[in-house]
Amino acid sequence: MSRAMTGARMVVQALKDQGVDVVFGYPGGAVLPIYDEIFQQNDIRHILVRHEQGAVHMAEGYARSTGKPGVVLVTSGPGATNAVTGMVDALMDSIPLVVLSGQVPTFMIGTDGFQEADTVGITRPCTKHNWLVKDTDKLSEVIHQAFHVATSGRPGPVLVDIPKDVQFATGQYKPPREAKTDHYQPRVKGDLKAITALVELMEQAERPVLYTGGGVINSGPAASQLLREIADATGFPVTSTLMGLGAYPASGKGWIGMLGMHGLYEANLAMHGCDLMINVGARFDDRITGRIADFSPHSKKAHIDIDPSSINKVIHVDIPIVGDVAHVLEDLLNVWKARGRKVNKPGLAKWWGQIEQWKLKKCLTYKNSATIIKPQYALERLEALTKGRKRYVTTEVGQHQMWAAQFLHFDDPNRWMTSGGLGTMGYGLPASIGVQIAHPDALVINVAGEASWLMNMQEMGTAVQFRAPVKQFILNNERLGMVRQWQQLLHGERYSQSWSESLPDFVKLAEAFGCKGIKCSDPKDLDDAIAEMLAYDGPVIFDCLVEKHENCFPMIPSGKPHNEMLLGDAATEGAIKADGAVLV
Amino acid sequence: MSALNIKKGSTSHSAYDLRDPNAEVIESHTLAVLVDNEAGVLARVIGLFSGRGYNIDSLTVAEVDHKGHRSRITVVTRGTPAVIEQIKAQLGRLVPVHDVHDLTVEGASVERELALFKVAGTGDKRIEALRLAEIFRANVVDSTLESFVFEITGTPEKIDAFADLMRPLGLVDVARTGVAALSRGI
Numbered sequence: 001m002s003r004a005m006t007g008a009r010m011v012v013q014a015l016k017d018q019g020v021d022v023v024f025g026y027p028g029g030a031v032l033p034i035y036d037e038i039f040q041q042n043d044i045r046h047i048l049v050r051h052e053q054g055a056v057h058m059a060e061g062y063a064r065s066t067g068k069p070g071v072v073l074v075t076s077g078p079g080a081t082n083a084v085t086g087m088v089d090a091l092m093d094s095i096p097l098v099v100l101s102g103q104v105p106t107f108m109i110g111t112d113g114f115q116e117a118d119t120v121g122i123t124r125p126c127t128k129h130n131w132l133v134k135d136t137d138k139l140s141e142v143i144h145q146a147f148h149v150a151t152s153g154r155p156g157p158v159l160v161d162i163p164k165d166v167q168f169a170t171g172q173y174k175p176p177r178e179a180k181t182d183h184y185q186p187r188v189k190g191d192l193k194a195i196t197a198l199v200e201l202m203e204q205a206e207r208p209v210l211y212t213g214g215g216v217i218n219s220g221p222a223a224s225q226l227l228r229e230i231a232d233a234t235g236f237p238v239t240s241t242l243m244g245l246g247a248y249p250a251s252g253k254g255w256i257g258m259l260g261m262h263g264l265y266e267a268n269l270a271m272h273g274c275d276l277m278i279n280v281g282a283r284f285d286d287r288i289t290g291r292i293a294d295f296s297p298h299s300k301k302a303h304i305d306i307d308p309s310s311i312n313k314v315i316h317v318d319i320p321i322v323g324d325v326a327h328v329l330e331d332l333l334n335v336w337k338a339r340g341r342k343v344n345k346p347g348l349a350k351w352w353g354q355i356e357q358w359k360l361k362k363c364l365t366y367k368n369s370a371t372i373i374k375p376q377y378a379l380e381r382l383e384a385l386t387k388g389r390k391r392y393v394t395t396e397v398g399q400h401q402m403w404a405a406q407f408l409h410f411d412d413p414n415r416w417m418t419s420g421g422l423g424t425m426g427y428g429l430p431a432s433i434g435v436q437i438a439h440p441d442a443l444v445i446n447v448a449g450e451a452s453w454l455m456n457m458q459e460m461g462t463a464v465q466f467r468a469p470v471k472q473f474i475l476n477n478e479r480l481g482m483v484r485q486w487q488q489l490l491h492g493e494r495y496s497q498s499w500s501e502s503l504p505d506f507v508k509l510a511e512a513f514g515c516k517g518i519k520c521s522d523p524k525d526l527d528d529a530i531a532e533m534l535a536y537d538g539p540v541i542f543d544c545l546v547e548k549h550e551n552c553f554p555m556i557p558s559g560k561p562h563n564e565m566l567l568g569d570a571a572t573e574g575a576i577k578a579d580g581a582v583l584v
Numbered sequence: 585m586s587a588l589n590i591k592k593g594s595t596s597h598s599a600y601d602l603r604d605p606n607a608e609v610i611e612s613h614t615l616a617v618l619v620d621n622e623a624g625v626l627a628r629v630i631g632l633f634s635g636r637g638y639n640i641d642s643l644t645v646a647e648v649d650h651k652g653h654r655s656r657i658t659v660v661t662r663g664t665p666a667v668i669e670q671i672k673a674q675l676g677r678l679v680p681v682h683d684v685h686d687l688t689v690e691g692a693s694v695e696r697e698l699a700l701f702k703v704a705g706t707g708d709k710r711i712e713a714l715r716l717a718e719i720f721r722a723n724v725v726d727s728t729l730e731s732f733v734f735e736i737t738g739t740p741e742k743i744d745a746f747a748d749l750m751r752p753l754g755l756v757d758v759a760r761t762g763v764a765a766l767s768r769g770i
Contacts, residue, residue, distance in 0.1 A: 124628060125635050129679040149679055184679050309673035
């Protein structure tokens with residue numbers, strides 16, 4: 001049954017019908033009718049951000065920590081262009097978002113009107129799909145389709161651009177069940193023949209490894225559960241990408257740590273030396289593979305992915321399985337059980353022996369100090385003092401992000417939010433607010449570097465206004481640490497523009513925003529300072545002054561294979577050749 | 585390969601790549617892409633090609649089903665087998681794309697292109713141009729005392745050959761439609 005209402009009211013009605021409880025946004029001329037409708041209702045909460053990029057990252061944090069799509073509302077022109085970085089971030093990391101943007105009235109489109117931008121043109125390659133709605137009668141159906149596209153198949157951001165006259169005009173509202181969504185129905189069930197072929201390989205494999213990614217988390221809690229069952233029943237070792245941390249518990253017996261450029265020695269060598277690689281919802285990113293020609297040279301490879309374009313894009317695989325991770329893992333487990341739960345026990349025992357040998361390297365070892373806080377030590381203490389709590393962690397991008405991935409441990413999915421694919425500095429603070437809005441009682445920590453944090457620090461105002469008690473744990477080395485590390489290793493120690501001379505006093509900054517600031521520079525005070533941060537009922541900016549020249553290891557230099565990784569105290573001179581230096 | 589009874593190079597039925605992915609040979613493929621005829625759909629398709637660094641040798645697009653608002657985009661592209669597979673997969677995941685057919689590998693197909701040639705000249709050259717046009721079954725669609733416009737339909741190769749012949753005879757201008765293609769049989 002359709003009802004007549006204005007376009008602006010339709011937007012709010014459609015959001016309600018889609019089960020939306022919170023919208024992150026910023027008003028402006030071209031969305032005023034929608035804001036007027038938001039004012040006149042209480043079902044949907046609106047979080048007023050300080051910059052539209054913040055709104056999108058908050059929606060990402062909300063989406064990643066709940067599994068539900070995040071919703072953003074911005075105005076035309078600069079409102080939409082400011083949202084672009086967040087949308088690309090969500091596209092790269094497959095995060096479901098619905099972004100609603102205002103647009104100049106239809107009769108003004110193309111006239112360079114005030115705050116006009118070609119939003120659908122600009123965001124076409126930044127979204128999974130986008131729409132410009134020119135007819136109020138079609139608006140509600142498009143919004144429902146937008147939710148369907150954002151959350152079906154490989155999730156991603158979508159944008160609906162709504163001209164102001166379409167918001168004012170009256171049209172017929174269609175509820176979700178009447179919206180046409182049949183044409184976009186990505187396949188979720190995997191091919192049983194391929195799954196059986198994989199089981200046959202699993203039964204014989206001497207050196208198998210499960211290489212898991214963000215797709216496991218995107219698929220939902222059932223996928224993580226099935227992954228745990230398969231890993232524990234077979235005894236196969238599990239490694240994960242940055243995006244997939246928590247899908248298999250860090251305390252699980254099969255866990256061998258994160259892989260990739262700054263992954264663990266044992267995880268990367270297991271990838272290099274395995275004879276069967278089972279990629280579950282990961283995409284062979286260049287930060288994972290290193291030099292393609294030498295990537296895991298002796299293994300058969302299977303790849304489970306819901307997006308057919310991920311398969312054979314970078315690495316040619318022997319068994320491609322297109323489907324949703326949970327559906328495929330369920331079939332995989334059933335087939336494996338039905339065929340008698342076979343594994344190659346002697347092979348596996350030998351393989352684990354090898355992995356234990358690699359673990360003895362203790363690749364995360366660092367030289368601690370009694371006088372200076374080492375960033376790794378700060379994270380070890382943070383981990384020890386927050387373990388067992390209902391904890392969510394977001395990060396910015398850089399060295400601190402990699403250390404957080406190495407030193408914090410996740411036993412559950414949806415607890416770790418980080419910008420993986422795009423590597424967006426400025427992601428963590430707004431993302432932490434989005435997580436906290438979704439989980440008001442949880443402990444939400446943003447592990448940050450001071451440079452990244454400054455990129456979206458205006459959002460502290462949002463945190464204070466909406467009483468989001470987010471903890472900003474800033475590892476402050478007064479450097480762009482990862483840039484500095486690369487300059488040291490690759491560019492002759494010429495530290496071009498990689499330090500900040502005029503950093504703010506973060507404690508005073510916290511006071512200015514109306515929240516709490518804590519500064520700590522002595523390892524002896526660290527535990528008390530962290531306890532003070534955790535005990536405070538409100539947002540905290542924690543300025544943790546750390547060693548300025550610490551490098552993040554292990555590291556696989558660009559252009560090198562997995563088995564040529566650098567460990568902490570390795571001589572780094574000449575480690576990276578010129579052809580590797582051109583890679584990012 | 586044929587024993588598997590899977591169409592060579594097909595991605596719609598199987599994710600298996602049946603050709604050597606490491607072959608570095610550059611192949612030319614004609615793809616038929618069936619899309620919803622909605623605003624921006626062509627920009628989406630060509631943006632995908634430019635954004636990911638793929639080639640477009642020829643592109644034609646027109647609505648083929650007014651009632652269903654369907655358009656058919658025929659694109660001729662080049663790449664290694666792995667790149668061609670990527671192009672098809674990337675096209676397939678665009679929301680308004682219904683179907684992607686690789687006419688080059690999915691059995692036999694017919695390809696046609698229409699071209700208009702303006703040839704200016706007098707005397708023997710003019711007579712020779714007219715004579716060659718007859719051999720190529722090109723029609724004269726416009727004529728002045730100093731020029732002809734020929735209309736020719738055929739494979740791109742035939743049109744290339746006709747262009748080569750017309751060049752010394754006073755070829756002034758060419759307009760080509762790009763390739764339209766359909767599979768043979770049902």
